[in-house]
Amino acid sequence: MSSFPDVAVWSIPAFVLLTVVEIISVRLHPGEEDAGYEVKDAATSVSMGLGSLFFSFLWKFQDVAVYSVVYELTPLRVPLLWWTFPLMLIAQDFLGYWSHRSHHVIRILWACHVVHHSSRKFNLTTALRQPWMTFTVGFFFLPMVAAGVHPVVLAFCSSVNLVYQFWIHTERIDKMPRWFEFVFNTPSHHRVHHASQGSYLDRNFGGVLIVWDRLFGTFVAETERPVYGLTKNIRTYNPLKVASHEYVAIAKDIKMAGSWSERAGRVFRGPGWRPQDRTSVSVASVTKEPAA
Structure with a gap:
C-alpha cells in the first residue's frame, strides 16, 4: 500500500496561521488577566513541538517494526473503502481514549504525557507542547493492526x-452548539482536561469524540474557569x-524506596501514589494527585 x-506535517502552515490569528485576538480582546500568551512559555511549547x-521519527522505527510483524501474522484484512475508513477513524479514536486515560493513571506513562500538561497557559501553542518519549503510545x-488494518492507514x-x-x-472559543458539544471534543471540554482543580482532574480524555468519556464515566462539563498546569508545577x-x-x-x-x-x-501506580507506611517522597515527583 502506498504511503x-x-x-500533521502538511497542517503546520495552518497551525502557524491560526496561532497568529489567536495572538492578534488576545491583543485586541485580552479577556482574563492570566489568559493569553507568555513569551517564554510559548517558546518552550514550540521547542517541545519541534x-x-x-x-x-525515531520512535516510528519501533512502531513500524512491531506493526509489520503483527500485520503479517494476522490472517485478517480490512479493505480501505468509503465506508470502512470512517469506522477505522472511530476505532483509532476509541483506542486513543484508552491510551490517553492510561497515560494519566500509570506513572511511567504519565512521565511521557505530563509534558503536554506542564504549561500554565492554554492557547494554541500548548497543543504543540508534545512529549519526546512517545515509545509507550x-x-x-496494536488491536487495529491485529484486526487487519494496514499500518499505513x-x-x-x-x-x-x-x-x-x-x-x-x-x-478564544466559548461553547459550540449543544449537539456538537455532546458528540465531539471541543475547547470547553479540553479546557477541563488541562485544568488542575480536583474536580477536573483526569477527565475528558477523548480525542475527536467526547462520547467515550460520557460512556465510561470520565466526562465533566466546564463550569468554573480552569486553573491550568500541574498540581505541583x-x-x-x-x-x-x-x-x-x-x-x-x-x-x-x-532509589529512596524501602522495598521492591x-x-x-x-513506577506503575498513579502519579501521586505513595506507600501508606512511608511519608518521605520526592517533591518533584508529585506533579499530580492520584486519579479519581
Missing part, C-alpha cells in the same frame, strides 16, 4: 486525530527538563 501524506517531530493501537488515522486536537487548545522553561523531569523524579523515588513493592508502586 499516505502526513496530515523536538517531538525529531523523536517521533504505539502499543495501544493506522498512521493516517492517528495523524488526522492529532490535527483535529490542535484547534481545541484555546480560550515544575517552574522551568528548559525543554530538556520539561521533557525529562518526571523520569528523573521516578528514578529518585526508586514500593519501587513497583512508584
